[in-house]
Amino acid sequence: MSKVIKLKKGFDIQIKGEPVNNLEHISKPETFAIKPSDFHGLIPKLTVKVGDKVKAGTPLFFDKYQPEVQYVSPVSGEVAAINRGERRVILEVVVKAERENISEEFLKENPQNLSSDAIRAELLKSGLWPAIKSRPFGIVARPTDQPKAIFISGFDSSPLAPDYEFVFKDEAIAWQTGINALIKLTTGKVHLGLYAKKENKIFSQTKDVDITLFNGAHPAGNVGIQIHAVSPINKGDIVWTVQPQDVIMIGRLFLTGKYDSSRIIALVGSEVKEPKYIQFWLGGSLSGLLKGRLTKENIRIISGNVLTGTAVETTGFLGFYNNMVSVIPEGNYYEMFGWALPGFGKFSPSRTFFSWLWSKKKKYILDSNTHGEERAFVLSDEYDRVLPMDILPVYLLKAILANDIDSMEQLGIYEVIEEDLALCEYICTSKIKVQSVLRKGINSMIKELG
Numbered sequence: 001m002s003k004v005i006k007l008k009k010g011f012d013i014q015i016k017g018e019p020v021n022n023l024e025h026i027s028k029p030e031t032f033a034i035k036p037s038d039f040h041g042l043i044p045k046l047t048v049k050v051g052d053k054v055k056a057g058t059p060l061f062f063d064k065y066q067p068e069v070q071y072v073s074p075v076s077g078e079v080a081a082i083n084r085g086e087r088r089v090i091l092e093v094v095v096k097a098e099r100e101n102i103s104e105e106f107l108k109e110n111p112q113n114l115s116s117d118a119i120r121a122e123l124l125k126s127g128l129w130p131a132i133k134s135r136p137f138g139i140v141a142r143p144t145d146q147p148k149a150i151f152i153s154g155f156d157s158s159p160l161a162p163d164y165e166f167v168f169k170d171e172a173i174a175w176q177t178g179i180n181a182l183i184k185l186t187t188g189k190v191h192l193g194l195y196a197k198k199e200n201k202i203f204s205q206t207k208d209v210d211i212t213l214f215n216g217a218h219p220a221g222n223v224g225i226q227i228h229a230v231s232p233i234n235k236g237d238i239v240w241t242v243q244p245q246d247v248i249m250i251g252r253l254f255l256t257g258k259y260d261s262s263r264i265i266a267l268v269g270s271e272v273k274e275p276k277y278i279q280f281w282l283g284g285s286l287s288g289l290l291k292g293r294l295t296k297e298n299i300r301i302i303s304g305n306v307l308t309g310t311a312v313e314t315t316g317f318l319g320f321y322n323n324m325v326s327v328i329p330e331g332n333y334y335e336m337f338g339w340a341l342p343g344f345g346k347f348s349p350s351r352t353f354f355s356w357l358w359s360k361k362k363k364y365i366l367d368s369n370t371h372g373e374e375r376a377f378v379l380s381d382e383y384d385r386v387l388p389m390d391i392l393p394v395y396l397l398k399a400i401l402a403n404d405i406d407s408m409e410q411l412g413i414y415e416v417i418e419e420d421l422a423l424c425e426y427i428c429t430s431k432i433k434v435q436s437v438l439r440k441g442i443n444s445m446i447k448e449l450g
Helices: 116-126 171-181 222-232 243-254 380-386 392-403 405-410 419-428 435-448
Strands: 002-008 023-024 031-034 044-046 059-065 071-074 077-084 090-097 133-135 149-155 189-195 209-217 239-241 263-268 278-283 298-302 310-312 325-329
Touching: 002 116, 059 090, 071 116, 071 222, 116 239, 116 243, 149 222, 149 435, 171 189, 171 380, 189 222, 209 222, 222 380, 222 419, 243 263, 380 419, 392 405, 405 435, 419 435
Parallel strands: 002 209, 023 278, 149 189, 149 239, 189 209, 263 325
Antiparallel strands: 031 090, 044 059, 059 071, 077 090, 133 239, 263 278, 298 310, 298 325
């Protein structure tokens, strides 16, 4: 019988725009892009130039410090642009897709018949290795590392998150095949976290994994929270994490011998006319996806969820690790004396407004307005109320701001990345940019440790 862990801390944001269980198939986008900024710490070195022909799985660039880790084209076509920013930093490599998608040829074999070295080699060659992230620090895993365990969260508790049972209902074989490959990459266990209140029939029948059930509000679905509850990370420990969508991609690779970047995403948010699930592709242009589906123009489009996603234009692209696109109103307005009004129609995580009396039942239209600007960092217990981890987040952030490496270690920086503290940023009365501060501290730790 699976162990059940009840998390008492956390908070669910009541926001309008949940997807209905309806899948729509759309035409493949004309352009795709892979963005180095999706991968923390990556310094890309190009392997293509504008005009080059590529297939799905053809390397576009590699990591300067880990040249064996390739970042590949999601589709076949022609390299249309290499967009650069300040100091000629590569922002994205854009591929114009062909009508017929052709993949590079990779090994088609049951992972159970392969050695761990063979599986690593195939994941590196195919460009699927970046799907494996390493904790601490949430960076692309080093192929030479030996993780003590691999963790997968089988549910997403973030606002408007997709229903994994619906998304993966036809992927049972690819799922188990991907799991079989990951099992070979660690001498420890593969841990699968599932939601205790709703059974996922595909995930609950997964073979050869250690299943733990979690009960609680967001961030219960965050893999970092699950690692902390099951096997906390200490100095020197290495744990790998993989998202369910990427487990499916790994499974397809070994089942077909081809790189398949298709995935089901959720188009959600209060400014989407019909929130639903859509068959899409990794790195695909959002322009065709969004055309005719939005309610108005003054909006914020987010690749990912509203807490941790990246704001993009309508001409932007789906991020490498994203399985949803969220659309909410832009918050570019000022509200005079908003703090002094009773706020009957406003949502608040605290009891600031009278709406707290019915806020758990009602869904709200929430925008991107922060309702204030950054101010003095005040000590309170507001972070502790939403973070189900045995760390002191305020003191950790203060240690980061002071660049106190020893204190950062002692206060738990090895256990968290941005998504784990995203709720802290959402409820922060001081409007501290918690996620960017945390990443600054993580970068300092990586530099310190070499």
